[in-house]
Amino acid sequence: MSAPVLRIDNLESFYGPIQALRGISLEVREGQIVTVLGANGAGKTTLLKTVSGVMDPEKGTVKLEGTEIQGSEPDSVVDKGMVHVPEGREIFPLLTVAENIQIGAYTRKDGDISDDVEMVYSYFPILKERHGQAAGTLSGGQQQMLAIGRGLMAKPRIMLLDEPSLGLSPLLTEEIFEIIARLNKEQGVTMMLVEQNAAVALGVADYGYVMELGRIVMEDDAGVLADSKDVQEFYLGISAEESQRGQRRWKQRKTWR
């Protein structure tokens, strides 16, 4: 088994007095896509923010290839090889598409940047077509592609993806996830993927964690998770039995409660 690229131990994070992460431990191995599922407010985004250094944890460790990085500034985290593609795209609206992509390579000093620009364009041909346009004028799906492409430019050892499906049509979501899977296979980009859309996330992931209220409540291979009754019921929306006027539902309990 390959060594973990990212290992998180007992991570705790607060917003003021409110504890958002209640001791999270997980690991992401080389070449894997690991997904973290959960509903709104489960702490998924907080987890990514804490890992990438935008928020500082109260307790616990984050190890990137064996080096502890918790509490360090985001720019040094990017430099060490972890890039965070934030939720809701967050592109630079008045810069052109090409400038947005260039900014992704800000921390790099090597000379292969132009090759990687071509690599990004080969995965997202629409960005090449629109390279001179202000990024704010792109559609939502194109902005998401731009955000992913910009993240790739940092040549990360691991990429954190926060809800790439947010606000996209099912068709576009599928398209983006296809590209994510290809990037993982062809470029060997290790990914940690946070999603509400469990169906598509489990479709591309190797391993999955389920988060609820700041805790990890389940973890397993993606295929096993997709087949588990709880995940099916609560995250995939498949009912086990026909319910009569929904009477059964209130009694239904999650196995981890």
Add this chain to the structure above:
Amino acid sequence: MDFLQLVISGLANGCVYGLIALGFVMIYKATEAVNFAQGDFMMFGAFICLGLTNTAHLGLNFWLAVPIAIATMGALGYAVDRTVIRQMFGQSQVAIVILTIALGFILRFAAGTIWSHEPVSLETPFAGQSITFGGVVLGVNEILIIVVTVILTVLLYFFFSRTRLGVAMQAASQNQLAAYYMGIPVKRIQSLVWALSGALAAIAGILFAAKGAIEPNVGLLGIKAFAAAAIGGFGSLPGALVGGLIIGVVEQVTSRYGITGLSQIAPYALLLLVLIVRPGGLFSQTQKKKV
């Protein structure tokens, strides 16, 4: 001819306002704070140059004093952000506004104590020289102001659009959080923006002092530059320059042809008019965030 001369003199004044306004806008864009000491930065930069070059003080060569004054103000801008403003990170806008106003008071007092409260003029090698050009008499200082401003505009344009640091500054001002995520050291970039606007203020101050006497309260003309920035659409660099030029010309023209006192209110009347007709300013870059 008379009118043309007025316009050129107005443009020269306007360049100074525009340069101060540029400083306002750059800091506003990068940090979302307004530096109300920008006018006093200008005054202080002018006094540093004056203190270095005037015979009553150190008597250095003018062309040596200028870069020293610019560099000193750049360093001062950096230091102010690094030591004071950054500590206020996350505080309300009002707190930062009051802080910068206080900073202005300190600079005014310091300048008065070091170099006197009396109006003094900067001794430049080109003082009093003029060129007659087709019946129009142009002061060398006025031509120099316009030329320097044009050169600075071109340089700044290339800096912001072509260099890695300039593009990163734009990125950090458009989306601070995303800049963080991309590994741009946002805090250092903000300090550098303060340094840049400090240096710009020094240039504006030296140009201004080359035109006439300065005294420590001259920084209050920063208010006019503020109006220029607002007319241009706070947040737009070309807008700030154009706003400055408009105010400079309007001021000169109204003082020649208007009734007494009109030239003093004209810039602000114009500001009100622009705010009523185009609330975003002439060159507003409005961006609505999509969810």
